[in-house]
Amino acid sequence: MDLLASNPLILKLEQFTRLSFEEKQLLNVAASEGVRQIGPRGDIIREGDRPQTLNIVLSGWACRYKHLEDGRRQIISLVLPGDFCDSHVFVLRQMDHSIGSLTPVTYAQLPRRRVEEMTAKHPRLSQAFLWDALVNAAIQREWTVSLGQRHALERMAHLMCEIFLRLRGVGQTEGNSCDLPLTQAGMADAMGLSVVHVNRTLQELRAMKLIVLKGRTLTIPDIAALQDAAQFNPNYLHLDAEGRHLDAND
Template identity: 60%
Template structure:
């Protein structure tokens, strides 16, 4: 399956052929491509459509008046950027590409049509929003309670699990196309502290990070170090087990 959005949602359930076609049609139109480090949505914009990431990485961020930035979420292939924004008059945060991205612009009438046509699609879109909220809660816990090495290890485990869910891992390796400055803005650390933390994980034989490729050498050990429990990702629903039946 080439559509990462459908592949992600099918961790929750399995769609009929008609439901897959409806999702393909909804996400195959209004496709655009942006380069790396471009704003997709600006804070203060009036929300008119939801952006679905088909290829590449993006992020949600807030920026203070003095230029300091906090990355609040990573958007990976298959992720909807803020599916609930139609209730807002203006955006209270920004969304930007971290790499070249391919996006599908999904309008409110399209989403409403999908949910009205299929109860199963409506349920999976609710699951998608609850999944995103759960990730946000876990990031808050990391910022408030985890040490620097635990924060980084936890993020690396989470990214592995999320990318595996859409078929973008190879063993325990995956592309990690972010900079140490991006990680600093995500983890609430300085770039120097992030560099030291990466070296600590490398020195312990936990990871190899060459270029854009990250390899986790002992996933259970890294999960234990990070106090990582994947249950918050809610990827263990019936859809994740149907292929094995």
């Protein structure tokens, strides 16, 4: 497969605007330099660290999280293939949260200077990076709504709809199935539920035939039905090429 067509970062940004061949080549080269790998349950960057690079997840799943003093963890958001760990992290003196791996993760580290050069010389990339940051903020707002207002079944169904659509946008789904490597403990940390409640809710979704979960594979037989159960509106993901007026001609 064409590397430019399969690079998850390129696929992610082209949900906003069509990039030029030169811009895609630039991103592809950037994503192939400074490549690092980390096993599951490791930290890409820790709270308190001074951020020096922009990290891009190329494969695997990571998450942003906070730890309380007594060891309890809250997963703040999921970082999937094609995602920047934090696109504007350089403005921070130190990290106020950690980014950890949920699975084996391959990621690229872009030095600050490289990012600044890319965005200065290519305004379309600058706009795409800004779109990505705004989508992340929108996802954070939606997670806040889930924690505050959605009951457990809606909360879990909503998360599964979001994961599926985000993965589909970067070519990580097969038909109506996708990878779901989150453990029940991880789901609990993300949704503010106990592990027992997560297990019970999964069984309820299965009984309603809204999901099929076998090992690490999630299948959604009817995405519209799951969206209805979740009261899911995908508008916050901004997947309709809002930057089409910036599209490259080549």
